Amino acid sequence: MKITVCIKSAVDTEAVVALDGQGALDSDRASYIIDPYSEFAVEKAIQLKESGAADEVSVLCIGDEASMPAMRHALAMGADAAYRVDDPLLAGSDSSALAQTLAAALRSIDCDFIMGGCKSADTANAQLMGRVSVILDMPHIGVATGVDLENGRAMVRREIDDGVELLDVALPAVVTAQQGLAEPRYPKVPDIMRSKKKPVTVWTLADIGVNVDMVGEHAAKTVTHAFKLKPERVGGRIMEGEPADAVRDTVAALYNEAKVM
Amino acid sequence: MSIWVFAELKDGAYRRVAYEMVSKARSLADERGCDVGVVVFGRAIEDPRQQLGAYGADQVLVVDDAALETYMPDAYASACVELIRAQHPEIVLFATSSIGSDLAPIVAERLDTGLVTDAVAVESVEGQLVCTRQPYSGKVLQDVVFAEQAIPHLVTVRPKTLELAIPDENRSACVLVQSVAGFGDVRQNIRDVVRKVSERAELAEADYVVAGGRGLKGPDGFKLLEGLADQLGAAIGASRPAVDDGWIDIQYQVGQTGKTVAPQLYIACGISGSIQHMAGMSASKCIVAINNDPDADIFRVADYGIVADLFDAVPLMTEEFARIKNA
Numbered sequence: 001m002k003i004t005v006c007i008k009s010a011v012d013t014e015a016v017v018a019l020d021g022q023g024a025l026d027s028d029r030a031s032y033i034i035d036p037y038s039e040f041a042v043e044k045a046i047q048l049k050e051s052g053a054a055d056e057v058s059v060l061c062i063g064d065e066a067s068m069p070a071m072r073h074a075l076a077m078g079a080d081a082a083y084r085v086d087d088p089l090l091a092g093s094d095s096s097a098l099a100q101t102l103a104a105a106l107r108s109i110d111c112d113f114i115m116g117g118c119k120s121a122d123t124a125n126a127q128l129m130g131r132v133s134v135i136l137d138m139p140h141i142g143v144a145t146g147v148d149l150e151n152g153r154a155m156v157r158r159e160i161d162d163g164v165e166l167l168d169v170a171l172p173a174v175v176t177a178q179q180g181l182a183e184p185r186y187p188k189v190p191d192i193m194r195s196k197k198k199p200v201t202v203w204t205l206a207d208i209g210v211n212v213d214m215v216g217e218h219a220a221k222t223v224t225h226a227f228k229l230k231p232e233r234v235g236g237r238i239m240e241g242e243p244a245d246a247v248r249d250t251v252a253a254l255y256n257e258a259k260v261m
Numbered sequence: 262m263s264i265w266v267f268a269e270l271k272d273g274a275y276r277r278v279a280y281e282m283v284s285k286a287r288s289l290a291d292e293r294g295c296d297v298g299v300v301v302f303g304r305a306i307e308d309p310r311q312q313l314g315a316y317g318a319d320q321v322l323v324v325d326d327a328a329l330e331t332y333m334p335d336a337y338a339s340a341c342v343e344l345i346r347a348q349h350p351e352i353v354l355f356a357t358s359s360i361g362s363d364l365a366p367i368v369a370e371r372l373d374t375g376l377v378t379d380a381v382a383v384e385s386v387e388g389q390l391v392c393t394r395q396p397y398s399g400k401v402l403q404d405v406v407f408a409e410q411a412i413p414h415l416v417t418v419r420p421k422t423l424e425l426a427i428p429d430e431n432r433s434a435c436v437l438v439q440s441v442a443g444f445g446d447v448r449q450n451i452r453d454v455v456r457k458v459s460e461r462a463e464l465a466e467a468d469y470v471v472a473g474g475r476g477l478k479g480p481d482g483f484k485l486l487e488g489l490a491d492q493l494g495a496a497i498g499a500s501r502p503a504v505d506d507g508w509i510d511i512q513y514q515v516g517q518t519g520k521t522v523a524p525q526l527y528i529a530c531g532i533s534g535s536i537q538h539m540a541g542m543s544a545s546k547c548i549v550a551i552n553n554d555p556d557a558d559i560f561r562v563a564d565y566g567i568v569a570d571l572f573d574a575v576p577l578m579t580e581e582f583a584r585i586k587n588a
Contacts, residue, residue, distance in 0.1 A: 130366030139448035179518040221375030221411035236564035
């Protein structure tokens with residue numbers, strides 16, 4: 001049983017987000033980490049390997065050299081191999097093109113179960129893995145907070161708006177991670193040292209058979225037209241006095257000033 | 262030419278976001294001189310029209326089948342794709358809900374078209390559809406447009422961001438029962454659905470939210486908040502630490518990895534105000550923070566800050582609201 005986890009090297013949103021002169025994300029000032037949702041998926045995959053439900057875990061990422069720290073982190077957590085698709089022709093690609101790219105790479109990796117994040121914490125488009133499942137003609141189950149593999153099927157607990165659903169699906173399948181799926185481990189120094197010996201394969205689009213007409217700006221179905229920093233919310237005031245006074249004044253303000261009651 | 266809204270029924274009634282989307286679809290349709298169709302899937306749907314016409318729908322396209330009783334990704338996607346291919350709407354709006362967020366990307370890929378997710382604004386600018394979303398923990402406003410060939414334009418819309426139209430009770434929609442050739446190979450097998458039924462308002466659509474964090478010191482802290490929430494008819498929310506520590510279920514989590522809310526009033530109790538939490542609630546019209554740490558980040562965004570022990574302040578606030586109501 002081989003699991004491949006699609007991971008994203010994402011902008012650390014705790015850090016400062018700055019825009020450059022053209023109103024695009026200033027990537028020189030951004031710091032990159034493994035996206036937290038990808039990380040939940042990697043952790044779960046490794047736990048499945050440790051429990052004997054899977055034999056091998058690999059990770060797949062689209063990105064340039066800047067995505068190596070995220071990949072190394074996944075290898076240090078316990079993934080066995082990493083694959084990266086790096087091609088300048090990908091610039092300006094939308095979710096549809098990235099999905100084609102991931103799907104083509106996944107076809108080149110021999111795997112039985114595909115995981116990923118249900119969205120990414122930075123761009124939060126939340127559509128990539130769903131699209132990948134359609135391209136590969138596999139069933140998709142999203143927002144999983146529990147996954148087990150049994151008898152060639154994935155047993156999934158999925159979060160819905162007002163509760164949980166329990167489903168199962170035959171493999172191969174695509175399942176995406178939500179917070180709560182697995183608490184990611186912190187790799188220790190020996191794991192980090194060991195990860196340096198694990199294989200990292202870098203592919204171009206040509207290596208995986210992606211038609212250049214399907215990627216890049218000209219193929220994009222959605223285009224970012226403008227990008228600007230949202231004005232920060234400005235704080236109001238601290239209510240003075242004893243708790244009883246502060247509370248009374250606040251409630252009065254909610255009625256009379258903010259008028260939200 | 263039409264603009265469609267995919268509307269979800271919950272316990273027989275449309276979610277509020279359906280009416281928000283219909284209102285927007287109506288204004289877009291008026292500009293383009295086309296119709297608004299609302300697509301509804303389910304089983305034994307009693308009253309498919311409800312108020313949809315009043316908010317601007319022209320037709321309600323109903324697919325009523327046992328296969329659609331519960332949301333099944335494959336079945337819903339097949340039916341949706343078949344209807345769209347047959348009738349060619351220009352734009353289809355879905356809610357950013359557990360169903361909409363799951364369904365829309367599958368439908369988009371099967372139709373080989375574009376999708377903008379979690380839009381907080383949808384406008385027509387010089388005839389072009391422009392959707393605004395808020396990536397990077399809500400720090401950035403991103404305007405997205407569709408390529409000409411990306412028809413239909415698919416959008417998932419965040420609840421409580423589009424304005425509700427003033428309903429026109431003289432307007433009604435007609436019901437058009439649809440049949441689909443099949444639901445395809447439905448590969449997911451649902452074993453159980455466990456709904457946390459609550460009398461309370463649902464978090465994503467609530468006008469008032471009372472939320473708790475680490476300052477509650479344990480699951481019992483939420484009982485204190487329930488008293489206040491009851492007084493206000495509010496939903497309960499939580500920050501991630503409270504959920505991670507098992508004090509409350511993840512469905513109540515507000516924040517980057519939880520739900521995004523935009524109530525009239527958000528009362529944050531014992532919540533420090535991390536960036537991730539703020540990403541989920543910064544669109545609230547008014548924020549009240551109760552925290553005994555005067556340096557807590559939450560006070561930087563709260564409209565009204567109360568530096569106090571929440572175990573004193575919350576009961577005091579509950580009493581004060583009760584006093585005013587009974588006065």
